[in-house]
Amino acid sequence: MNEIEKFKEKLKDKGYKLTTQRRVILDVITENRDKHLSSEEIYDLVRLKYPEIGLATVYRTLQLFEELGIVYKLNFDDGRNRYELYHNENHQHHHLICLKCGAVIEMEGDLLENLEEAIEETKDFEIIDHNVKFFGYCSKCRSRYN
Amino acid sequence: MNEIEKFKEKLKDKGYKLTTQRRVILDVITENRDKHLSSEEIYDLVRLKYPEIGLATVYRTLQLFEELGIVYKLNFDDGRNRYELYHNENHQHHHLICLKCGAVIEMEGDLLENLEEAIEETKDFEIIDHNVKFFGYCSKCRSRYN
DNA sequence: TTGACAATTGAAAATGAATATCATAAACTA
DNA sequence: TAGTTTATGATATTCATTTTCAATTGTCAA
Ligand SMILES: [Mn+2]
Ligand SMILES: [Mn+2]
Ligand SMILES: [Zn+2]
Ligand SMILES: [Zn+2]
Numbered sequence: 001m002n003e004i005e006k007f008k009e010k011l012k013d014k015g016y017k018l019t020t021q022r023r024v025i026l027d028v029i030t031e032n033r034d035k036h037l038s039s040e041e042i043y044d045l046v047r048l049k050y051p052e053i054g055l056a057t058v059y060r061t062l063q064l065f066e067e068l069g070i071v072y073k074l075n076f077d078d079g080r081n082r083y084e085l086y087h088n089e090n091h092q093h094h095h096l097i098c099l100k101c102g103a104v105i106e107m108e109g110d111l112l113e114n115l116e117e118a119i120e121e122t123k124d125f126e127i128i129d130h131n132v133k134f135f136g137y138c139s140k141c142r143s144r145y146n
Numbered sequence: 147m148n149e150i151e152k153f154k155e156k157l158k159d160k161g162y163k164l165t166t167q168r169r170v171i172l173d174v175i176t177e178n179r180d181k182h183l184s185s186e187e188i189y190d191l192v193r194l195k196y197p198e199i200g201l202a203t204v205y206r207t208l209q210l211f212e213e214l215g216i217v218y219k220l221n222f223d224d225g226r227n228r229y230e231l232y233h234n235e236n237h238q239h240h241h242l243i244c245l246k247c248g249a250v251i252e253m254e255g256d257l258l259e260n261l262e263e264a265i266e267e268t269k270d271f272e273i274i275d276h277n278v279k280f281f282g283y284c285s286k287c288r289s290r291y292n
Numbered sequence: 293t294t295g296a297c298a299a300t301t302g303a304a305a306a307t308g309a310a311t312a313t314c315a316t317a318a319a320c321t322a
Numbered sequence: 323t324a325g326t327t328t329a330t331g332a333t334a335t336t337c338a339t340t341t342t343c344a345a346t347t348g349t350c351a352a
Contacts, residue, residue, distance in 0.1 A: 094265075131280075
């Protein structure tokens, strides 16, 4: 079963229809799997392939994709939602955000075992997901420091 | 030197004036040091003491307090800014947010040594601050699970 | 203590991301 | 293909936050 078929099935499962718009939006996100695009950035890219699309459709579709577990919503504190393709391992990649140039670097590996264990024990809190961001200076920006 | 004097000095240092509005806003935040209030919640509390204050002043002041390191801006993904008093240790308390009741629990202690070390080494990234949130179910919500 | 001047304020308008509304259009299904 | 349902695009709306600007207030030197 190919990618599109899987996608179609995921939609059909919940009574959603496969539309050109949804397909194009998925394409754009897939072609930019390394990026962390905002809704409007996605809108702009989608319009290159499908100029008639409406902005509301993009917003609606991103919401839908999040529900379906196709996409993961990110918050980089820049006042807009950002999205990345959901890969199973999502619960263990962190984002490093450069305070100077805004670069976003991914850190694979969870490495939160200590902390999560301490939380579950001392706070009796069942962790479902986490959101870990580091702010600082990337290597480029460090070299041309002051 | 008392609290107000310190505050006055912090302002004067950068050419800011000590106004009644700023003093009242600081009071409200201080009296709620255990909470994580949003801008509008702060506005409502401030109005009880100083009804003539304008909403814009509250927003402006919270921004200013953040610049001055008096207050720390939080993002709990609920579409509004929240603030807490800055205490030196800020770089090491995490927030646990209950997905059911919205409770916010604080987890003292950093416990990110492993992770931060790995980042600084493998990514050559200098960490200035981090933002760590855990989403899950608090003990109350766990007991009346389903 | 006063006055000059810069900083601050409140009210109101403006912004910007996201959502809601609704008539029309496309997808699915029998 | 017809009939039903879901989806779409254009537009209006919401809501938090920011901007604007005339009027007020705090500071500090004289
Ligand atoms: Mn990522
Ligand atoms: Mn806190
Ligand atoms: Zn950088
Ligand atoms: Zn709870």
